[in-house]
Amino acid sequence: MNHLDTSNHKSDNGSPASAFTLGDFCIDEYKPIKVIVIGAGISGLLAGIRFPQKIPNVELTTYEKSAGVGGTWYNNNYPGLACDNAAHSYQYSFEEKSDWTSFYASGPEIRQNLETLVDKYRLMRYIKLQHEVVHARYDVATGHWHLRIRRPNLDTGEPEEIEDSAQVLIMAIGMLSRWKWPDIEGLHDFKGELRHSAAFEPHPKTWQEVAEPWANKNVGVIGVGSSAIQIVSALQPKVGHLTNYSRGKTWLAPPFVRQIMVKMLERDGARGGLDDLHFSSEEKERLKNDPEFAREFRCAIEAEHNQKLAKKPWIAENLIPDFPVSCRRLTPGPGYLEALCSDNVDLVSAPIKRITEKGVETVDGKHQEMDVIICATGYDTSYQLPFQIIGKDGTDINAKWKPHPTSYLSVAVDGFPNMFMSLGPNSVISTGTLVPLIEYQIGYAVQATAKLQRERLKSIEVKAEAVRDFDEYLEAYFPKTVFADNCRSWYKVGKEEGRVVGLWPGSTLHGLRALMHPRWEDFNYERADPVKNGMYWLGDGQTYNEKTLTGDRAWYLRPPFLDVPPAVTFISFRTSSGLIQEAPGKNRTAIRTSRDALCKQGVIFACRPHFIGWKLRMSRACTFKREFCIDECEPIKVIVIGAGFSGLLAGIRFPQKIPNVQLTIYEKNARVGGTWYSNNYPGVACDNASHSYQFSFEEKSDWTSFYACGSEIHQHLEEIAEKYKLMRYIKLQHEVIHAQYDAPTGRWHVRIRRPNAKTGMLEDVEDSAQVLIGAFGVLSRWKWPDIEGLHDFKGELLHSAGFKPYPKTWQEIAEPWTDKKVGVIGAGSSAIQIVAALQPKVGHISIGRDSAADGPEDMLFTQEEIERLKNDPKLARDFRSTVESDFNSVHACTIRGTPQSLQFTEILQESMKRKLMKKPWIAEHLIPSYSAICRRLTPGPGYLEALCADNADFVHSPIKKITDRGIETVSGDFQELDVIICATGYDTSYQLPFPIIGKDGVDINEKWSPHPTSYLSIAVDGFPNMFMSLGPNSAVATGTLIPLIEYQIGYAVQATAKLQRERLKSIEVKAEAVQDFDDYIEVMHHNTPLCLPRNAAPGTKSGKTTAEWLAYGPARMVTLNALLPSNLLLGSMLHGMKALIYPRWEDYNYERADPIQNRLYWLGDGQTYNEKTLSGDRAWYLHPPYLDVPPVPEA
CATH class of the missing domain: 3.50.50.60 (FAD/NAD(P)-binding domain)
Structure with a gap:
């Protein structure tokens, strides 16, 4: 086991670093x-x-x-x-x-x-x-x-x-x-004109003007390298006599890729064919005025340059050396051999003995008088x-x-x-x-x-x-x-x-x-700063544009950050020449084509590795050795748990970014969508604007409402699964019930429960992979509230998360309640939506006590607006960008004591009072005294209006117990009910529903007691090769969540690519990096309203919260819930994305898969796969995404 020591941070000058304090700067406020x-x-x-x-x-x-x-x-x-x-x-x-x-x-x-x-x-x-x-x-x-x-x-x-x-x-x-004179006896005794090839001054004369007096002179050129070859070719027709002292032998090659000029420029014999290297006026105009042709011409040249040197014949016999081609750099040398064959040129291969006052004497005793000697003998x-x-x-x-x-x-x-x-x-x-x-x-x-x-x-x-x-x-x-x-x-x-x-x-x-x-x-x-904590650079939780309300606050929707997956997302080899191509919206078809042709079409491919004979030896290498190209990636398997937003995105990004990947996504439900499949309660909808509640590369513009309903979101996710053909990776009704990391092999072993395909009986199967991605979120385990007598109720008892998505819709479930008395316990996101949806459909509705937020009044788009957004892509993009920019402009409200926070709270209070004028007494009990962002805001359109309806009662007194007929409050009131809906949320403690066992047999649930810790919300020490989306402290108080999910999955993809690229067995975050992030959270949350005391129910101490609402009091913000001020990435969404863009690989420990100590073993045999096989794109750096065109400054 070869652990890499990457402990490499120290404080300024090695002096003791001070205790961690929050930096008073934005994460991108660069010095x-x-x-x-x-x-x-x-x-x-x-x-x-x-x-x-x-x-x-x-x-x-x-x-x-x-x-x-x-x-x-x-x-x-x-x-x-x-x-x-x-x-x-x-x-x-x-x-x-x-x-x-x-x-x-x-x-x-x-x-x-x-x-x-x-x-x-x-x-x-x-x-x-x-x-x-x-x-x-x-x-x-x-x-x-x-x-x-x-x-x-x-x-x-x-x-x-x-x-x-x-x-x-x-x-x-x-x-x-730094050029140098050759070490030849008597060199500076020469009385004629002595020059070095590197000493022809660029100004004021051209070399032609310098050489003009040599028309009838004897000129000697010492050397046979690149400069000497070019000098001889150029001077031969301009001097009286030229002698080339070769000082050795060299390989000469014809000008590279002449055939390309003939073929692409459509030349014939009359044009000079292979021997003419100059472009005609017509050719120059075509190259200048046809950019596409010019790019193709350039790509062809560069691809040919990168082929093996065995493709370069035409060696002059009189200069052929004993050493191999390319032992020294080849020089094309157009015209050189022709010059040597001219009557006024001699090639002297005998070594020079000395230089005299008049010329050059060679070891064979011959002496040539010279007027000019040019030393083309190179540089130091x-x-x-x-x-x-x-x-x-x-x-x-x-x-x-x-x-x-x-x-x-x-x-x-x-x-x-x-x-x-x-x-x-x-x-x-x-x-x-x-x-x-x-x-x-x-x-x-x-x-x-x-x-x-x-x-x-x-x-x-x-x-x-x-x-x-x-x-x-x-x-x-x-x-x-x-x-x-x-x-x-x-x-x-x-x-x-x-x-x-x-x-x-x-x-x-x-x-x-x-x-x-x-x-x-x-x-x-x-x-630079004398601070111990490695996360100090995260700053104050904001980006500069958010803090100043300037610049682009939806930059992730635009290049270079926008990354649109290709139309063809995966190609795998069947045989050496047979391929399977899969494209969205098309049937699987067998394609018999060359790898080169596919690469030219810009497809993404995954190849089986091919290993060939000789071994790359290193002084500290073990006996196990193989030859491989630097990009000849070994197969890697990835298991994703969950097929919601995160899991579907993983299904898109991993095949797009990781060659030779085997991907399996296990989903416990019968369909994809995660929480948007599982939740079917009345009025279920997103609390993010619908146009921003989609992947950055998707452009759905025909949403029916500003806050899309759950069924519309679920339908969109199913369309995504179909568009990118993700069902080839997804196994539905496969529930992961156990996962354990095996240190010797560097693999995760997963146990999955599924119905038997024939009998339907549940059975357990096993699978394993190098990489495990947790994409199950935290809204997966709902819980009953801890209320006395809850299950003694004889009427219909439901939980908001227990409305099964099939076979009935929530409207069909609620149809019998037309004349019934319905009680809703809770006033969080789901309760607010349930009350607004059910109030006009039931006989009477009672709402339990807590707080709520206001929302816009008219959230539905008209059909005309839908059509306009659908048919005008630019308008749709601008609309989305504006919405997201606005959402990303309110983070200042989460900073305690800021004018924006105080003003925002005041605005909401006044708005809620205005809407509750019909029943003003409700405002006294509903409007909270704590800051508006102390818990995640819920838009709640229609909720306050529902409270003011004649068939609605707002019960402000806390519940004492539930009887067989209804609810009794601590004030002694009793409401008789036919239906009780507990809209009391999920178990957000991050105690997972199945064991995940890391190194040394540690269960993550034990590690996460009393509270979970992580590194940037995505990795946990002791759990190698495991990455999370929506892990602890990953939700955002403001803005939409999807961009952060994209960057979390993107981080996991980068880590997996590194694992594969560098032939590693494991990548594991350091414990000290997790501690640094934990320290950052502890300091950061005291700067926000999240740590302030909230309205406490009777019987609780000020500053604490009831078990119904928060898992851990204000000291730990760890739970993710649309209802709660918890699990927040204690910073803005844009801040979180900035933190994830550039992984700090020094915060990880590594083990190599090959038993080789050298960390650069992964460089392989010095080739890339396409060069080795003369296939595919060998000028890929000229094409996106590698091509990076800089902006041209304005004059």
Whole structure:
């Protein structure tokens, strides 16, 4: 059993933290944060786009040592400079430049494109040119990076040094920033023109102008790498004679994917076919004016780039080396071999002995006189940086990176908090385009910075053991690849043998997958505030827009938060080529098609894993090893208990988000719908606006009433089950009666009671799964009130939750009561609705004592309004958004003593008095003295009017006992009744109706005595792989509940995805995280009206409540009930959603499924499944939901 130690929080400077107090800030009231980026190349410019897009209240500064932006594309100006990636792919995923002049764009064209992006996104407001960072040091006490920058003085032009500081440092300097002269004897004795390929100044002359005097000169080019190949091709027709000193052998490849140009651009032989890499005017116009075609062209290029290198033949015989293809990076080299075959070009393979004053002497004794020598000998790729970066404890990163650099996923280094890198060690890829990986590296840095700001942290630092694990992964990966063979490459710092420090250990797509979901448990943290509690960042229970009544308060209804499930939600393999496709509203049909075609259609698939031969070995690995792709997900089974809102949503989201998932939903009732199937009492309706009482991605607009009746809601849920074909997962009349976690296997074993299919007799069956989702809510066990003599009553005794949904409607049940005397005990949500519904249908109705709230008078939509909302989607969306925004604007009323709370209470009091003018004495007993939000409000349309009816009596005296004929009150009054309805709610104690046994044999009911505890209402320590929807403290006092359910299920899906993705056996919340949330609740509820004394019935002490209404007094808000101020997520709905969006994985402990100690074992064999099988989408990062298009700032 391999437990991961993720205890990683400590207080500021290790000093004792103070006791927990509530933060006086909103959960999204973000402190200012400053970020410094070093470098304005592709990485630095992307940082300039993403940080302001993703991080609120950010101050960003980008320091660039050169006089222009573009990084290596600004500094390099050598002859023939071009990219070795296809031009249409060498741009950000969200950009769609389509008028490139060549398949491999020239350096000036790339630089011009980057300058265009700077203008488009107004990046010069962040960039400081000619500002060279010369020193950086981390200050542990403040959690800031302090930088020293050299720049020209504005007045004198002389160099001067200034200082700056920031919380976060982004290294975007790349590795092609320090060029070096070759170590050749006599190099600087040469009397002719000596140049380095990296030293062709970008201004004021072009390389063509520089080379103009060489028309009749002898030019020598030393090198056979990328720059040398491009220089030879470009200079050959422009010089008198050219000699290429190869200094070794290299593989040459034809320009990648020429066939794509021929096929998609519909070229023929007359157009040049495979050999013409330039776009004609017509082709450029088509690419520019047809965005869909341009996207398809780009996707085809990128998919082809990600195929195996075995697809790249055409190796020049005279340069074919002994080492394998791709031991060093392939260069397309268009025109290079043709140049070598020209009359004015010689290829010299003999090693250079020395440089003389007049030329080059080789070891074979030959001497060639030269007028110009160009050293195309590359850069210093040792990762020894050109300036000091001093981390914790005074460690210089250059010293740390000897004899070779180490990092965590190429983006972070232990001992250097709040510092992230793009194109750090082991981040370049050998095949494919580099830009997507840069995007995900910057994206990772943005996520880490957002966490730093969101959780009010001082520092985030990768653990040394995580760096060690990545180092071990590198050591295990590269010996199995061609990169370990003897070839001189900058991948190995220019050596034939040695450690690979330049390459990512896998493909581009593998790198993207590895960076997509940060493992926050691999980091240590320090809090900025000297507070012990890890939940301090939750703040005061509000979001900023609610507190200020500004901005969007229904943001979850819009992208990027709105997540609409696909039309096709699940595809599973029957055989290697046969598929079953299931689409809503369609019959199951067998589809014989390729996986690639399905992926291009955008369907979601679940594949069986395929494991192949060789084993990935690690120094600390056990004997059990398998090869697998990073996204080759093993099967995972999930059991959901309950088919109400939460369970149905789980049925939609798990197959949508989790590949290779087996899902079973057990529902004890005969139909889906949960409480909306089980409840059939008179007038049953929702206390949320109907248009908002649906999933965010649903747009039902033809509701018949503002507060929909129960039957209409139930019908809607059945339509959802049909639309998404959820019955394939749901087993009705299957009641879970026992669940137990098995620690050795990491599985939940569940016992289910069901009717035998043949005999109808009840029988028990068993099932098991890795993940258990509790979606049964708390409105599942109703209870009789504790009233003396209740069951001595000889008339008809009913409970509001006991009106069976079938075969009769409540109207049919109540039909015989036309002349009967009916008593309703209670004045909560169900009682209010029952009284309003029954009053006109019975002879006489008596209502027991308690409090109620007012509601709007006319709740029904006219047929004209229904049709208008149904036929105008925009109007329906706007209406829903307005309703939800309004609901999300009253949370201030729950804060004790606020003007809004006092004013709201006063408004309700006056409204209720006005409606009770016919029987004003009722107001004295009905209108409460406590705050209006002390218990959940019930709209109650028609209730007060019913109380004032002639056939209604309001009994304010508490019930003493029930006799065989009626009710006797403590005041001595007696009401003779024919029917008694107890609208007295549910058992909301969270004592579950069946045992759930966690680790060490602990029953959750025992753990939850005297009150339940949880982590963010969704997880419980000691109960691994179990997540809840509507767990303890998850209801909301204001707003609608459905969005919170969506985020709770979404959290459970994220945790399950992590379990599967990282090949874990278990994920279990830490006990200290549960304690922190419990402490937060204890402090938070004292800030609300929920802890104030409420009207107490006679015989009870002030500040306590009767057993009829609250399970635990005001000290614990734990029960969920539409009637009660309880189980509240002590904050707003939007606050709860914000708390759940970004899981804090460091709050969990983990066990691995494979007996491997290395935490990065899940990275697999360096491939993704589609690359390995050459199937499916291999450019998925160009499509939603991965494509993230930033907004363009207004001029």
